[in-house]
Amino acid sequence: MTTEITYYPGCSLEGTAVDYAASIAGITPLLDLQLNELEDWNCCGASSAHSLNAHLALALPARNLVLAEQAGRDVVAPCALCFNRLKAAEKALKSGAGAKVGIAYQGAIKVWDLLDYLTQETFITALAQKVVKPLKELKAVGYYGCLAARPPAVTDKQDFENPQNLERLLAALGASPLDWSFKTDCCGAGLAVARPDIIDTLVSRLYERALAAGAECFVVSCQMCQANLDLSQERISQKFGRDYYLPVLYFTELIGLALGHPQVEEWLAGHLVDPLPLLRQKGLI
């Protein structure tokens, strides 16, 4: 039986993260999941709204919540930042901030981030049964980033310091998830444009710690993290005189790979750090 849920893609899935969007559209039918894109959704305002204008930081995501509530189903966001802003607006509206800005929101629906939604027990079980190409010996660190997890008062997450669902998913797909201490450390994506020098420090630290854990790749659930770790890799390698090769894969791409989706290579072609050499070496492509 097909499950339906409202889908809030967010702006970058129409732009710099079209590969993530394509992989999501590719794998959800395999899980009998139908994503209904929220009609006329708008930008959540991201970090810039909450940095400069508290009203925008509430009213922009709130409009989406109201639309989603009218659509009548829970809403899922693939972007950690969108998820966080929707949750922050939900908390504010539920504690009475709506009246001040003229927004009526009952809060009858739940806001999910895509990783959490797809790693519910039923999906993990279904996925494990559909694996045709186990991701054997793929040594990966799960990188969750900040905002899907923190702050728990906003995200309602229990295991915000040491989440495990990417690891559970990777294990179900036959990969070898590695433990490391930096899975929720910040990559600084919000400063990537204005202060790339700061990113160099933060991201090179992540590369080094991932390598120290024995990782061959990152697996991410946030397109800001993906862009930041993928797009900066050449620049950071040059700056620090290192020769980093750490592909940054979306968890949805790995689901597609393990389940034998025919378009995986098209999705992966969008990455700047080409994952194909690694996947060929593992006999996965």
Add this chain to the structure above:
Amino acid sequence: MPITTKPSLQPDPSLPARLSKANLAVSPCYQCRKCSSGCPLTFAMDLLPDRVIRLALLGQEDRVLNCRTIWVCSSCETCTTRCPNGIDIAGVMDWLKEEAVTRGVATPQPGVVAFHRVFLESIRRAGGRLPEALMLRRYGLFKLWHRPNIPELVRDLKLGLKLYRKGRLRLAGPKALKGQAEIEAIFKQAEF
């Protein structure tokens, strides 16, 4: 001899009072410094996060509104998550950023402020969704105007071209929403 206090060290309760009113009370701080210990951005800051909280509590407006810290804070929420006294430290940083901009305080990080402005203006002009390519072009122009750095510009252009070839940079932005007027009304109400 009478004890005198330098005017700049005179505690001023109005700042912590305004923070409290915004649900951002700083008075529960007992200076454990857990915020600063866990902060991944301290290397780029001039004041550690616990100092920002302490100075805000003492009403040292000049210090906290002019510092670099509030602008290089990446809003990763580690401090807010770990504060044993429930202080929303990242929220305080946001409040100080908005206050600094509203009051026209000269920022030590004009690039970061300009980025946020361009980001929000781009959403407004595009009618509700962020046109990424347009936003990056406009920020590029800001940089060219304010602190031209040719090698950096060439590097950015090369990266942009690569992304374009990979289909990850769409020059045509998103269409304006049916609810464009609602978005405009939100921006007006926000006095942005």
